[in-house]
Amino acid sequence: MEQRGAGAMNDDETWVPAGVDTEHPSAARMYDYFLGGGHNFAADRQLADKVLEVIPAKDIARINRSFLRRAVRYLVNEAGILQFLDLGSGVPTVGNVHEVAQHENPDCTVVYVDNDPVAVAHGELMLQHNGNATTILADLRQPTTVLGHDETLRLIDFREPTAVLMCAALHFLGDEEGPADIVAAYRDALCPDSALVISHATDDDYPDDLARAVELYKDTKSPVTARTREQIVEFFAGFDLVSPGVVLLPLWRPDFREIADPRRSLCYGGVGIKTI
Template sequence: MERAGWVPDSVDVGLPSAARLYDYLLGGGHNFAADRALADRFLQAQPNARTIARLNRSFLRRAVLYLIDRGVRQFLDLGSGIPTVGNVHEVARKAAPESRVVYVDFEDVAVAHSRMLLEHDDLAAVLQEDMTRPDDVLYAAEATGLVDFAEPLGVLTVGVFHFVPPERDPAGVVAAYRDAVVPGSGLALSQFTADLQPAEMAGIVEVMKKSMNPMYPRSRAEITDLLTGFDIVEPGVVPLPLWRPEDDAVEEADPARSGIFAAVGLKK
């Protein structure tokens, strides 16, 4: 059945979304026929898409663990999408069981399933908010009682900022979150770029125009500018598999094929 019992009545299952596309590429089951059809076209434009999704999820894990090592015990996951294996609270709590997580997304299916998953979890919550409205997000996050802005906070924008159009002032959005957190906080960011595989990226942009989430790739310089006010940790703004690979192993023979730059910055 295309409409499971937990799918809100307001969801148009015929209109594909980026969150459900990502879920499908990761092998999840919270997607519909329209999302799978979009994924087929996405894979035609970028045959490496499933690997890229896996690499992005792996970066999220490494970034969370890095911030845990730096003493961060609370996270704000912006554009968190549909929960799959390797959620932030699962990763963080294996290293620090007291870790608190607030997930933020505006997509109905992502929020509905997140609420099911977190129903009995006192250290995690999900908010249905637009991450490009930081004042609303920050107010709602604090209201959960799980975020204390007097303590270092890990802000996660992993695989999501390429959906923020230029007219929504992405640099201003990041700056608002940066200004709200104390020194010692961190920002993890990954986003598609045309610098690495321009032809494939052009194809992806065309495919995503037919979804509810058009895509806006950015150059390495533009992504670096988003991190203004943060100390960018080594190795800097790099292709996904090159950001602090575990055991010095690169997960992709040609890192440029990841199509995404990733970085972590620490609040000065």
Template sequence: MVAEQSSWVPEGVNVDLPSAARVYDYLLGGGHNFAADRELAERFAAALPGSRDIARLNRAFLRRAVLFMVERGVDQFLDIGSGIPTVGNVHEIAQAANPDARVVYVDNEPVAVAHSQLILAGNGRAAALQEDLRRPEAILDHPTTRELLDFDRPIGLLMVGVFHFVPDEWGPRDLLDRFRSRLAPGSHLALSHFTADTRPDEMAAMVEVMSRSKDPIHPRSRAEVEALFTGFDLVEPGVVSTADWRPVSPGDGAEGPEREQIYAGVGRLP
């Protein structure tokens, strides 16, 4: 296979090893992915029918969660596992509602960070950095983070579609505790997460497909996802499917089983 080359591909990126960020980009209709990502995404979609709708519903939840926080006075956001920019990025959503909103994007995928930095050029209230969520302090104490975000005021912590890449041995609840311990009262957490509570056979097939990427997936039950909100007060309607979290338009929903594949919720730090 001949590796694809493009001006937006950072040096040293292995384009033959699929990544979750680029698979997600492809499922959302984006163009920042490679042949290996597209091949894996098609296997993903075959194993888990409705995958494009699942990706769309997750993205729609992100939009509603950000607007929910903005309406409650949150004007700064830390987006962990932000992925490759596509239509409806956090800074676009938040700054359309409040031009003074500030956003820090964090991802460990070089393509995601490189492209984010390109589209954020000239935006003094948003930035992107390459880091790993296993290093909360490195993210929270990064000069870019400290420059843009004021940790004495509420922050919107976004963990949308990222913690299902965290295996139990990494200590997901401990990682979230380390982020939460640095947030001011009134901060919010938005989180979404794959589950095998529905369609377990299809999910098992999808997990097998993603085991061939650099980002294996670890689905969790509703109770396990709720436990990730420890220390936060869940806002209504609690942890539900992405389609059922405060839908506001027909495009926020779906009729098939794909509506139940990802749990989502928002919590407020008292």
């Protein structure tokens, strides 16, 4: 039996929710593989290995998680935000948003949202004894459904400051899907002093490598659209960007230097605070 990664499950499929398509690669399970997790299958690993030939996806995934953790700690400790709506939250891994946030303040509440059944099934398992965090199976492209979901409303009071997280998620929306309007729909549900966190793939620095990776992701149900820094900044309309603004991920309030060339993170990230 083949086993991969630190938290390796296996390919016997007994842990797989009914109806999951294991034959075709899933972006969520490929990301789990990049992070060294075990909730992935041969089809995911085959495509992920091809992606690794063109971009340093394992480093990028780790750097993205590290940015997410720094952003959450900032939001709890410096912005005083205790409610989190994590859109495109992924397969649970070490250092999840609720772990980071509740470590800083046990009163933090977290709603995870993903449209991948494996991500949601394992989120439910992990959170079964955590009354302040939940996972819902939903499509982030449907803000009304997500915002009005019973579980969202159980844990988030939108009259209080709330952080919407869209980390490594918005680049799975094509321009034709109106990503800016979708972000705006979440923004409009938030009260002042709420926050938006985005990390997003870019082809600003290594367009050829990114183009090859984008081509490979066409084999998943989640094709990727890389965007320029300017386009990513535009998603923050209605928010004031926290210093240092939208920057390459390793440059956002780093704890230490995690990569020789920050451009190899191939992603920008930023945090904005809603002022009105």
